[in-house]
Amino acid sequence: MAFEGLADRLQSTIKKITGKGKVSEQDVKEMTREVRLALLEADVNFKVVKQLIARIKERAIGQEVMESLTPGQQVIKVVKDELTQLMGGEQSKIAVADRSPTVIMMVGLQGAGKTTTTGKLANHLRKKHNRNPLLVACDVYRPAAIKQLETLGTQLDMPVFSMGTEVNPVDIAHKAIEQAKEDHRDYVIIDTAGRLHVDENLMDELQSIKNDVKPDEIFLVVDSMTGQDAVNVAESFNEQLDITGVVLTKLDGDTRGGAALSIKSVTDKPIKFAGMGEKLDQLEAFHPERMASRILGMGDVLSLIEKAQTNVDEKQAKELEEKMRTMSFTFDDFLEQMGQVKQMGPLDELMDMIPGAGKMKGLKNAQFDEKQLGQVEAIIQSMTKKERQEPSIINGSRRKRIAKGSGTSVAQVNRLLKQFNEMKKMMKQMTNMQKGKKGKGGFNFPFM
CATH class of the missing domain: 1.10.260.30 (Signal recognition particle, SRP54 subunit, M-domain)
Known part of the structure; x- marks a missing residue:
């Protein structure tokens, strides 16, 4: 499970306070100290942890808990509410443009899983929203990236627009949108070039594509296993491109998960999707409240029902x-x-x-x-x-x-x-x- 280590620590911490008939200020202080350590161990940004703990402590020592008939349960509710707010509060849905097609620009560093996520997103739009996307290969620096996207298109039985490696990515993106209009495609998903690290040339190119096609969404694809580096990358891309959302990959891996809990607070941009595995159907809309419930061991019945209805x-x-x-x-x-x-x-x-x-x-x-x-x-x-x-x-x-x-x-x-x-x-x-x-x-x- 995503956040497995964090989940274990938080669940054992709040378990101590759950059954208490009366909760003292000292109980709350001890619990928040444990929660703070658990979050820091999970690689959550230090400033984010400090703000979160202050809010939990203020509410948990407040009137709503101390005068409650079930103070232990109320404390857990406070922790869940604050975790939910930390990750965005509520689900941020994907944009639908007033005029067709809706244009989504996928950005990120090499190795984050951007090209695969492009295919997963197209599959999600078709299966969950009955859309017919066009995939666009704009990474002209890596022939393998174009080939990979074309292979994904074949697997998904979905068209891929490509003009090879000798054409300017801005021209490719522009002509792809014209093609999408002709073919009555309602979404265009542009797979842009990545780099091993953020640099000026990359940002200039991405900015040029953005200025030309005026995307409705700019999704930053981030590898959740890279910890605080993921937060730094998100901050850089957001400053340069004003991203509209984040897609976290490898959230099913052996990750401490702190990046996911920090990104929303640092960038003030929502986590839109989470990659939960390597298969092309393993991309899920990100629901902050459901994720907070899973972290705290409260389950996620709504997601379970959705999975069942999709597959059964x-x-x-x-x-x-x-x-x-x-x-x-x-x-x-x-x-x-x-x-x-x-x-x-x-x-x-x-x-x-x-x-x-x-x-x-x-x-x-x-x-x-x-x-x-x-x-x-x-x-x-x-x-x-x-x-x-x-x-x-x-x-x-x-x-x-x-x-x-x-x-x-x-x-x-x-x-x-x-x-x-x-x-x-x-x-x-x-x-x-x-x-x-x-x-x-x-x-x-x-x-x-």
């Missing part, structure tokens, strides 16, 4: 629910279910979105090994069609054959069969409990 077929879900209720759920259904859950993203990320999951016995330190899912798939695929439909016929000799065919052991096959039977019983109980509670058209989580 509602008709299939209803058919599956009926099979669970009638105990006709088979290994074929189970395979289909696993495929849908895997499309939603890594299991540990999904668990982070479930409120209180981190506190559940056995889940707090659980390692969700994707390889184990692969082994389960291999075992099921090594069964015959009849065996998948009627697991009760799988005797000793069949178990040996399945284990051999899947590259696993008989013990692993036995374990899966046992778990499958237990799961069927549990699902029948759950669906019977839920029967009558859901309104018409209600969306069910088939994987829960």
Whole structure:
């Protein structure tokens, strides 16, 4: 999870104050000292931390907390509110120009993931907003960048406008917009050149493109793993170009996350999107409140629902629910279910979105090994069609054959069969409990 170290520290800190029937000023001081250390360790900008702690302390010692019936919970609410404000307060939505096409200029240093993010953003606009973007290759200094964007365009089945490496980037951007108008494209996303560091030539070129095409959005792509350097880069680009938003990449990595928490305060520009993985569908709109909830271990149900609605077929879900209720759920259904859950993203990320999951016995330190899912798939695929439909016929000799065919052991096959039977019983109980509670058209989580 993003901010994993920070999340662990903050959750253990606020846990001490949660159940208190009365919170003293000394309790608040001790908590804010721990929060301050956790933020500094996470590489959050020192000035940002100082201001944040001052606001938390002022509110936590104030009347709204001290006179509350649940002061511990109120303190946590204060911390969540201030973290949310630190990251921007509310979601900053992508611009839509009065006249078509809307022009987005992608800027940033080399290695931040700018070209890949350009493709991800185009994919996001098409899937989430039903748009038809045109990608534009304006990095004329690296032929590999043009080739990379063209490859992404092929993967996404999306057009890429390119004029090679001998044409001025300003002319390329200008002609791309003309082409987009002719083709009735509603978004133009310009992948500009990067450098290893901020320099005058780079900024002059970006400024020239900006002056010519007058973009509706200028997104700075920042590698969140670069810590305070990311904040410095954001400050430089903002001073020169007056960026409209930031896209954080590699937020799924082993990062302390302080850059993400600092950028909004330093630049006063919103974080628009976050890259949560390498796949082209792993770009998420940035919701400050949801991220604050995840950092504090409160889950993120809204994002979980959105993922489910995107990746789970509602008709299939209803058919599956009926099979669970009638105990006709088979290994074929189970395979289909696993495929849908895997499309939603890594299991540990999904668990982070479930409120209180981190506190559940056995889940707090659980390692969700994707390889184990692969082994389960291999075992099921090594069964015959009849065996998948009627697991009760799988005797000793069949178990040996399945284990051999899947590259696993008989013990692993036995374990899966046992778990499958237990799961069927549990699902029948759950669906019977839920029967009558859901309104018409209600969306069910088939994987829960």
